[in-house]
Amino acid sequence: MAGHAASENAETDLAGGYDQVIFDLDGVVYLIDKPIPGAVEAVETLRGRGTAVAYATNNASRRAAEVAALLTGMGVPAEPAEVLNSAGAAAALLAGKLPAGSPVLVVGADALRDEVTEAGLTPVQTLEDEPVAVVQGYGPDVGWRILAEAVLAVRGGALWVATNTDRTLPSPRGPLPGNGSLVAVLRTALDREPDVVVGKPEPALFTTAAAQAGARRPLVVGDRLDTDIQGAVTAGLDSLLVLTGVSSPADLLAAELHRRPAFVAADLSGLFRPANEASVPLDAPEADGWRVTRDGHKATLDGAGDPVVALRLLCAATWDGVPLTGLEPASDAARELLNSWGL
Numbered sequence: 001m002a003g004h005a006a007s008e009n010a011e012t013d014l015a016g017g018y019d020q021v022i023f024d025l026d027g028v029v030y031l032i033d034k035p036i037p038g039a040v041e042a043v044e045t046l047r048g049r050g051t052a053v054a055y056a057t058n059n060a061s062r063r064a065a066e067v068a069a070l071l072t073g074m075g076v077p078a079e080p081a082e083v084l085n086s087a088g089a090a091a092a093l094l095a096g097k098l099p100a101g102s103p104v105l106v107v108g109a110d111a112l113r114d115e116v117t118e119a120g121l122t123p124v125q126t127l128e129d130e131p132v133a134v135v136q137g138y139g140p141d142v143g144w145r146i147l148a149e150a151v152l153a154v155r156g157g158a159l160w161v162a163t164n165t166d167r168t169l170p171s172p173r174g175p176l177p178g179n180g181s182l183v184a185v186l187r188t189a190l191d192r193e194p195d196v197v198v199g200k201p202e203p204a205l206f207t208t209a210a211a212q213a214g215a216r217r218p219l220v221v222g223d224r225l226d227t228d229i230q231g232a233v234t235a236g237l238d239s240l241l242v243l244t245g246v247s248s249p250a251d252l253l254a255a256e257l258h259r260r261p262a263f264v265a266a267d268l269s270g271l272f273r274p275a276n277e278a279s280v281p282l283d284a285p286e287a288d289g290w291r292v293t294r295d296g297h298k299a300t301l302d303g304a305g306d307p308v309v310a311l312r313l314l315c316a317a318t319w320d321g322v323p324l325t326g327l328e329p330a331s332d333a334a335r336e337l338l339n340s341w342g343l
Contacts, residue, residue, distance in 0.1 A: 027245020060137030086199030108137035164199030203235035
């Protein structure tokens with residue numbers, strides 16, 4: 001991992017300021033079933049220091065034990081208790097609201113059905129089973145028939161719980177439809193929102209992870225502003241956005257207040273560099289070869305260097321009112337960088 005060997009002193013790097021690191025998974029630790037470069041080394045370093053590690057994922061297609069086994073198989077040792085997912089949280093929420101054995105229509109993967117069963121409820125598939133609730137999570141085989149049954153059940157008065165509303169899932173081929181896209185089918189047909197959304201950006205997964213570890217100062221690491229980072233802000237926790245997944249530099253530049261991280265880095269190696277090299281925004285006129293000049297509602301980027309440094313400098317301008325259309329390049333490197341961000 002870049003910078004790892006030179007950054008062993010936990011007192012001088014970003015991760016050293018926290019007693020727990022809570023990782024999102026897809027787009028942060030792995031993509032589908034392959035670890036992202038540097039992820040294995042990052043977790044090893046944290047564990048070697050005695051820093052608590054947890055994983056909080058909105059993906060409801062795997063149970064905690066399956067996720068832990070997947071991580072361990074990638075070289076990232078993990079215990080089921082360290083994994084908090086929206087499927088288990090949704091099942092626990094329903095178990096607290098419904099009598100034991102209540103029929104629940106499950107829209108999603110086998111993992112979600114198993115969680116519902118383990119919570120003491122009865123998973124069903126049709127309206128004829130008289131479900132009193134619908135729980136909806138991501139599943140690659142979710143189709144029209146089960147979505148239609150869910151629409152009928154909710155219209156008939158069933159409680160509608162969504163595990164999460166991530167519009168997309170990261171993949172090596174680019175973002176693919178996530179549970180939020182499937183929830184949108186019901187939302188369109190019913191002209192209403194779910195009664196409850198369990199996963200991020202709601203803070204429960206993060207606060208539960210911290211409570212289980214007895215952590216007083218956790219750091220959330222994620223790749224999505226609308227779930228990971230917003231959830232951390234809602235929970236009152238610091239967060240690090242890594243640019244290995246869904247949210248792009250342009251997304252960060254345009255981020256609203258409730259979706260702004262404390263830190264940004266290209267990847268997990270940022271955990272082991274000084275915190276002041278990742279803090280955002282970088283409120284200075286220039287740094288490491290880049291210079292930003294502000295003129296009213298325009299900001300000009302000049303120079304060359306690390307793209308993340310330029311991003312941090314520009315966030316100071318865009319978060320203070322400069323629109324993305326007001327960003328202009330004054331060097332070839334700046335022009336290439338802004339073009340690569342779609343600006």
